Amino acid sequence: xxxxxxxxxxxxxxxxxxxxxxxxxxxxxxxxxxxxxxxxxxxxxxxxxxxxxxxxxxxxxxxxxxxxxxxxxxxxxxxxxxxxxxxxxxxxxxxxxxxxxxxxxxxxxxxxxxxxxxxxxxxxxxxxxxxxxxxxxxxxxxxxxxxxxxxxxxxxxxxxxxxxxxxxxxxxxxxxxxxxxxxxxxxxxxxxxxxxxxxxxxxxxxxxxxxxxxxxxxxxxxxxxxxxxxxxxxxxxxxxxxxxxxxxxxxxxxxxxxxxxxxxxxxxxxxxxxxxxxxxxxxxxxxxxxxxxxxxxxxxxxxxxxxxxxxxxxxxxxxxxxxxxxxxxxxxxxxxxxxxxxxxxxxxxxxxxxxxxxxxxxxxxxxxxxxxxxxxxxxxxxxxxxxxxxxxxxxxxxxxxxxxxxxxxxxxxxxxxxxxxxxxxxxxxxxxxxxxxxxxxxxxxxxxxxxxxxxxxxxxxxxxxxxxxxxxxxxxxxxxxxxxxxxxxxxxxxxxxxxxxxxxxxxxxxxxxxxxxxxxxxxxxxxxxxxxxxxxxxxxxxxx
Numbered sequence: 403x404x405x406x407x408x409x410x411x412x413x414x415x416x417x418x419x420x421x422x423x424x425x426x427x428x429x430x431x432x433x434x435x436x437x438x439x440x441x442x443x444x445x446x447x448x449x450x451x452x453x454x455x456x457x458x459x460x461x462x463x464x465x466x467x468x469x470x471x472x473x474x475x476x477x478x479x480x481x482x483x484x485x486x487x488x489x490x491x492x493x494x495x496x497x498x499x500x501x502x503x504x505x506x507x508x509x510x511x512x513x514x515x516x517x518x519x520x521x522x523x524x525x526x527x528x529x530x531x532x533x534x535x536x537x538x539x540x541x542x543x544x545x546x547x548x549x550x551x552x553x554x555x556x557x558x559x560x561x562x563x564x565x566x567x568x569x570x571x572x573x574x575x576x577x578x579x580x581x582x583x584x585x586x587x588x589x590x591x592x593x594x595x596x597x598x599x600x601x602x603x604x605x606x607x608x609x610x611x612x613x614x615x616x617x618x619x620x621x622x623x624x625x626x627x628x629x630x631x632x633x634x635x636x637x638x639x640x641x642x643x644x645x646x647x648x649x650x651x652x653x654x655x656x657x658x659x660x661x662x663x664x665x666x667x668x669x670x671x672x673x674x675x676x677x678x679x680x681x682x683x684x685x686x687x688x689x690x691x692x693x694x695x696x697x698x699x700x701x702x703x704x705x706x707x708x709x710x711x712x713x714x715x716x717x718x719x720x721x722x723x724x725x726x727x728x729x730x731x732x733x734x735x736x737x738x739x740x741x742x743x744x745x746x747x748x749x750x751x752x753x754x755x756x757x758x759x760x761x762x763x764x765x766x767x768x769x770x771x772x773x774x775x776x777x778x779x780x781x782x783x784x785x786x787x788x789x790x791x792x793x794x795x796x797x798x799x800x801x802x803x804x805x806x807x808x809x810x811x812x813x814x815x816x817x818x819x820x821x822x823x824x825x826x827x828x829x830x831x832x833x834x835x836x837x838x839x840x841x842x843x844x845x846x847x848x849x850x851x852x853x854x855x856x857x858x859x860x861x862x863x864x865x866x867x868x869x870x871x872x873x874x875x876x877x878x879x880x881x882x883x884x885x886x887x888x889x890x891x892x893x894x895x896x897x898x899x900x901x902x903x904x905x906x907x908x909x910x911x912x913x914x915x916x917x918x919x920x921x922x923x924x925x926x927x928x929x930x931x932x933x934x935x936x937x938x939x940x941x942x943x944x945x946x
Contacts, residue, residue, distance in 0.1 A: 564613060
């Protein structure tokens with residue numbers, strides 16, 4: 403028993419240290435602190451974050467404890483999932499998985515250690531956010547009495563079961579076949595939206611994994627007792643940016659009376675998280691690749707255990723190898739490079755992706771003009787797996803050193819950029835042709851701007867972060883708020899309102915930022931290469 407606990411402790415500690423040393427963890431912490439500050443506005447700031455018909459509770463421990471609980475479960479679920487979801491895939495990419503597979507560590511122990519370390523990271527983020535709200539309570543000064551229990555109770559009852567489910571899902575989405583990549587990100591984003599809608603709109607508390615309904619309902623009921631006009635108001639407590647003029651009416655809210663029914667529901671969600679972990683351990687393939695599955699004798703042949711006897715060949719000491727000379731072209735062709743990059747982007751897609759793209763092309767041509775607006779968001783999300791490769795592929799496949807020495811940096815940059823734009827135009831060709839047939843030239847212009855803006859955004863975020871996740875989560879948010887919910891200035895497709903000028907300027911700015919980051923990385927690569935060469939010369943005694 404003691405050895406098992408020591409093994410768990412070592413696995414969890416190593417995973418936790420690796421997470422907390424990452425830039426993504428630092429970014430999440432900074433976002434958390436900003437949310438903690440912006441979500442507790444003073445009366446003179448002119449806005450509210452949680453809106454109940456223009457009134458709010460006094461900033462005491464109960465009100466801010468409820469606020470931080472609702473906000474944190476909503477936001478941390480979305481951003482922290484993308485930060486933590488690829489821990490097992492990363493072990494496979496770094497060739498650590500083969501070492502793990504050869505050890506006596508069971509599937510469940512390995513899966514559970516990953517989930518527990520993710521859970522500890524999530525709890526650490528939540529603790530920082532709760533501490534930020536405590537500090538904001540003292541800064542706002544409406545109540546100087548810090549009631550720790552008013553913060554601790556919702557943290558234990560609401561937040562911890564929710565984070566336990568999230569930690570289990572980060573592992574499940576990383577081992578279940580078919581949802582490890584972009585498809586899994588899209589599925590989780592849809593799942594997050596469904597849970598958010600259920601938590602806010604449904605009276606059924608069982609599916610409220612975020613725990614919003616119990617807190618929000620109690621806040622609204624208490625506000626209605628103090629201000630009866632809220633009984634006929636449709637604003638039943640919602641999050642967002644709501645401007646207000648003048649002083650805000652306040653009331654005192656003492657918190658939620660936690661009953662046994664609610665505690666039972668939260669315990670059920672904790673049990674669901676354990677069931678997800680068990681299922682994840684059952685489907686975990688223990689880092690077996692497709693080649694070993696198709697050919698079970700591959701490993702035996704590799705280590706020399708096959709029936710055939712292998713005879714050692716004599717060494718060729720004086721054999722002269724003749725290599726093909728490298729021919730250097732006088733002029734590089736950017737079109738050829740872009741075509742090759744586009745081919746690399748497309749090569750990993752399944753046949754079903756091509757069938758869906760062909761269906762979208764045909765549907766875009768057959769739909770009437772008044773219905774094509776509802777079709778546009780579907781077309782705009784299809785190439786997300788292609789765009790997310792931009793600026794990240796070399797780092798992911800450990801080919802940066804080789805690619806960096808192949809051709810000038812600007813040629814590499816613009817070949818990938820042109821390939822991303824070509825992917826946009828390829829998938830959206832049906833929409834463009836349909837608009838051109840109907841002579842909707844403003845819509846054609848808006849879509850062309852979007853076809854350049856999205857790859858530029860992907861290239862910039864990929865160059866900055868070196869990971870696909872940042873672009874995928876930000877693009878999914880922009881896609882959901884803009885084309886899906888018709889928020890005017892976020893509708894980059896121009897389906898409802900044309901803001902192509904704004905996105906054209908944004909494209910130029912993003913392109914300049916991406917070029918700057920690319921040049922910075924290139925100089926850093928040259929500097930590191932020079933340092934390696936000097937170290938090599940020193941070790942060989944070539945320099946004094």
